[in-house]
Amino acid sequence: MNLDLFVRQIETMYGRLSELYQGASAPSVQMPQMLPGVFKELGTASEKLQLAAVELLQQNEELIDSKTLLEAERQRYLDLFEFAPDAYLVTDTEGIIQEANRAATVLLNIPQHYLIGKPLAVFVPEAERLHFRRELNLLKGRDRVLEWGIRLQPRNGEVFDAALTLGSVRNCEGQVVGLRVCVRDITERKRAEAALENNDYDPIDDRPVHTYARGEMIPLIPQTIWLVCEGLVKLSTLADNGEEVIVGFAGHSTPFGSSMTSLQVYQATALSEVQLVCIAIAELGISPRLAETLLPKINQRLRQTEILLAIAGQRRVKDRLSRLLLLLKQEIGQLEAGETRLSVRLTHEELAAACCTTRVTITRELNKLLQEGKIALDSDRHIILKNGAFS
Template structure:
């Protein structure tokens, strides 16, 4: 118990006893002994109460520290945000996600860490939250201080507050970049399979080579986006460009479609013919 608290208790006791002096001269020795005994018992009681208070205070401090550790070291980011979108509190995970020190993040508009294409969605998220006072969830692209973009799931809940307290919300940020990458890969696989099925159907329905090649070029763009593309057929020692797409000038398109290349002196073509495998060439 602090000295200031003990002094306060003493002052209050003196005020209560003020005007009520004890006349020891009129008391018998037995009464004085009883009073002394009661005072000793009361002193022991106060000592025990002080020990209990100190123990309770220490337990409270330890509990607060455990809560602080759980808050800071949670696997998701926690932010407290006001209706203007300003960050008022942040746990350690959130600061690491956004790559910014806690003191710099404090009172900073969170929208500055939202990708430009998702900022309106974030502002709508906040508006719905505080207008309806109901939880909101959105998936947005956030930007770290170093410029790196990542996908995040934002779960926001209004924070209960007294009538006089300012409105705030608790925002939970979960990094879902890996999940988004898996979803995109699955989507591309489904698109690729659909394109192959479409090409197979056309191959079974027409013998027109130009029509088949044009369809192949059209559907490849769904899987691997390109600016220009060609279909090359091997004829003995030569590679013939049988069809192309993406050339804007007609004369260039015609020149490409009539081009014949020697296989053995063209390393990329020689590799493809020899291995029968696709060849990835970096952008040049």
């Protein structure tokens, strides 16, 4: 119901009640005859007011529901802004920061409440601030989203290459009242581009090294791949009965990651102390040299997978184990005095998982190979393959 109409109805009812009251107050011989009509009219008025009140209450509840939905939608967008992986800022037309998400506070190394009200220019190296302000004045009046490469310096931090994506914020009259700014650290991208000029390019160089101990699970990060610097990583899945099935080994300079498999269950475990570097899949798209370097290593992984499938297809466990030891000889073998020592100590359970059999069966087959003199064990329980036994 329209609020103005309701008010007019109330005023009309009030006026009619006043007339009835005045008529009832005046002495009249007709008063007894008037009372039934008065009560009837009062009853009708009361019903109308009750219906109007119910309708207004319903409209009020609908407004409350709409307000709740709008608030929830507003909170959802605030959460998207706050927890976005990239740094986002909202500034006024002069570049004074009005809003900042968590990623921005991490990137600029300053608490959120201190960041609000500061000019974005204070995070530009002092020698470049005049140029920054000049460019900002030129960019802020444009309608389309703009990309801008600059250098930024976080509080108490080192200068880094950044890419700014700017868009205008307009009011109802279409006037520019602020800027939306997305800030990305593109140091790695710049490094990859510079590496194109280097003939000795190695994707391991100039990247943070992550170390994992033997037996430790390695997190598989979406849209990234790991590259092994040192050590050996076991790649495995689970069969329907819950048993582990090894689907690959990643040794030196071998890539692996969730982006390289379609298996729903896929895990990576360090078989020794391993050192890894992380490479974003996006880098492969912008660095042909990086893609060219990793392609042969990915092909090597594919060939290894084919060999493991061929091993699993052997009917006799003896043949599976022999072929697995030959594969390990090629992957992690170290030549010592005409014999080959496997640089990583593998448990019987791990060998059984790679051969699709039981630990007891593998133990029996290894003992046979020991008795035949085809293998030996050193003091650290590393397997030594005798010369000519596996070729």
